[in-house]
Amino acid sequence: MSDVYVVGVDMIKFGRFPEKTVPQLGSQAALMALDDAGLTIQDMQALYCGNLGQANAMVGQRILQEIGQTGVSVVNCANACATGATAFREAWMSIKAGVFDCVLAVGVEQMGRGLLGGGGGGDGIPKEGLLGSGTMPAVFAEAGMEHARNYGTTFEQFAKVSVKNHHHSTLNPKAMYQIETPLDTVMNAEMISYPNTKLMCSVNVDGSAAAVLVSEKKARELGLNRAVKVKASVLTSDPYSDRDLVMPDVNAVTRIAAKQAYEMAGIGPEDVSLVELHDCFATAEILHYENLGLCSDGDAGRMIDDGEVALGGRIPVNVSGGLLSKGHPLGATGIANIYEVCTHLRGEAGDRQVEGATFGMTHVIGLGSACGIHILEKVA
Numbered sequence: 001m002s003d004v005y006v007v008g009v010d011m012i013k014f015g016r017f018p019e020k021t022v023p024q025l026g027s028q029a030a031l032m033a034l035d036d037a038g039l040t041i042q043d044m045q046a047l048y049c050g051n052l053g054q055a056n057a058m059v060g061q062r063i064l065q066e067i068g069q070t071g072v073s074v075v076n077c078a079n080a081c082a083t084g085a086t087a088f089r090e091a092w093m094s095i096k097a098g099v100f101d102c103v104l105a106v107g108v109e110q111m112g113r114g115l116l117g118g119g120g121g122g123d124g125i126p127k128e129g130l131l132g133s134g135t136m137p138a139v140f141a142e143a144g145m146e147h148a149r150n151y152g153t154t155f156e157q158f159a160k161v162s163v164k165n166h167h168h169s170t171l172n173p174k175a176m177y178q179i180e181t182p183l184d185t186v187m188n189a190e191m192i193s194y195p196n197t198k199l200m201c202s203v204n205v206d207g208s209a210a211a212v213l214v215s216e217k218k219a220r221e222l223g224l225n226r227a228v229k230v231k232a233s234v235l236t237s238d239p240y241s242d243r244d245l246v247m248p249d250v251n252a253v254t255r256i257a258a259k260q261a262y263e264m265a266g267i268g269p270e271d272v273s274l275v276e277l278h279d280c281f282a283t284a285e286i287l288h289y290e291n292l293g294l295c296s297d298g299d300a301g302r303m304i305d306d307g308e309v310a311l312g313g314r315i316p317v318n319v320s321g322g323l324l325s326k327g328h329p330l331g332a333t334g335i336a337n338i339y340e341v342c343t344h345l346r347g348e349a350g351d352r353q354v355e356g357a358t359f360g361m362t363h364v365i366g367l368g369s370a371c372g373i374h375i376l377e378k379v380a
Helices: 022-037 059-067 083-096 136-151 155-169 183-187 216-222 252-265 282-291 300-306 330-345
Strands: 004-011 046-050 073-077 102-109 191-193 207-215 228-236 274-276 359-366 370-378
Touching: 004 022, 004 083, 004 216, 004 330, 022 059, 022 102, 022 207, 046 059, 046 083, 046 330, 059 073, 059 102, 073 083, 083 102, 083 207, 083 228, 083 330, 083 359, 083 370, 102 330, 136 191, 136 282, 136 300, 155 183, 155 282, 155 300, 207 216, 207 330, 228 252, 228 330, 252 282, 252 359, 252 370, 274 330, 282 300, 282 359, 330 359, 330 370
Parallel strands: 046 073, 046 102, 274 359
Antiparallel strands: 004 207, 004 228, 102 207, 228 370, 359 370
16 A cells, blocks of 8 residues: 655635635635645546535535536545544545545635534534533533543643643734733633633634645655655544443543554654644643643643643644634644644744654544544655
C-alpha cells in the first residue's frame, strides 16, 4: 500500500459570511488548496466533502459546480464534529487502497449564532432515560467537574486554557478572534455552565478548509519539498459500557483512537512536536491532555500551570488559537487542524511557528460519538 502525502492544504479565515452559500465557502478553500499544490480541479480523481448542516444537500457536487464539473467520484459525509476529519480519512483510504493517486478533501460549514446555531435539523442524540442536561456546555462542564473531583483541578486552571488559546490566536491571521483575554477577564465572563464561562466556549462560525492528498508516486513527481506524510489516520466510535444516566463518557473514544494512532505511526506521545486538539470547551482541552497521553492522569492541571502546552513549551497545544478563538465551523474543523499542523511541519507558521517540528497530531471528537486522529510527519 502506498504512503499518502498532503501536497496542498489551506483554509479561509474563519468568520461569519451570511452573504455566501455553503458551496461558495467550500469552493474558496478548495481553490486555495489546489493553488498550494500547484494543481487544478482537472487533476483531481475524486472529491471527499464534509458538511454537517446541509448533509442531505449534495454539497460536494455543488462545490464542483462552482469550480469545475469533471465527472469524478464525489463522496459527502457527516460525522458530527469529526466530519472534516472523516472526509480527510476517506480521501486517505482511497489512496491507501490504490484506487486513486490524487484526490481533494474539503470541509465546510455555515453556522448561525448561539449554541450550535447552524444545526443540521432533526432531534439529535436521544435524551430518553438521561438525567440532567444533554447540551454540549453541560456535558463538558460535568466532565470538567468530575476531573476536579478526582484530581483537584481548579476553575483557574480551566480558565488558563482559554487565556493560552486566545493568546495563540493573536499570532494567527486566520483566526476568528485575535484578542488577548487576561485570566480575570476569562473568569469573570458570563457563566455558561460552571466551570466554563462564555470565553471558555468555542466560537460558532462559518469556515472551510481543504487538502490535496496524493500517493507517494505522485508526490515524488510533484516534488517532496513541501509535502507532509500522513503517518496515521484513525476513526473510532464509543466502546460498549454500562450506561451512565447522568454523564456520557467523553474520554474513551479519544483514548482508543490515540492508542491506535500511535501504533500506526510507530511513535509515542513523547515524539509529537505539537497538537491541535478538540477544545470545544476549556474543560475538554484539560481532559484531552490525558486522553491523548500527553501526560499521566491527574497531571493536566500542572501542565497548564507550568506552561508546557503553550507556544515554546514542551508540547504546544492549539497554537492556532484552537476552537476557542480560531472558531469551530463543525464540518471544517478537522481539515483546518490538519492545515495548522502542516503549516508548522513546513516551517511556514510565522510568529507562531513551533521550532523544529517533526511530528504533529490533530484530534477531533463529535459526541455520539466519533473521534478522528491524524499524525503527520515532516518530509523535507
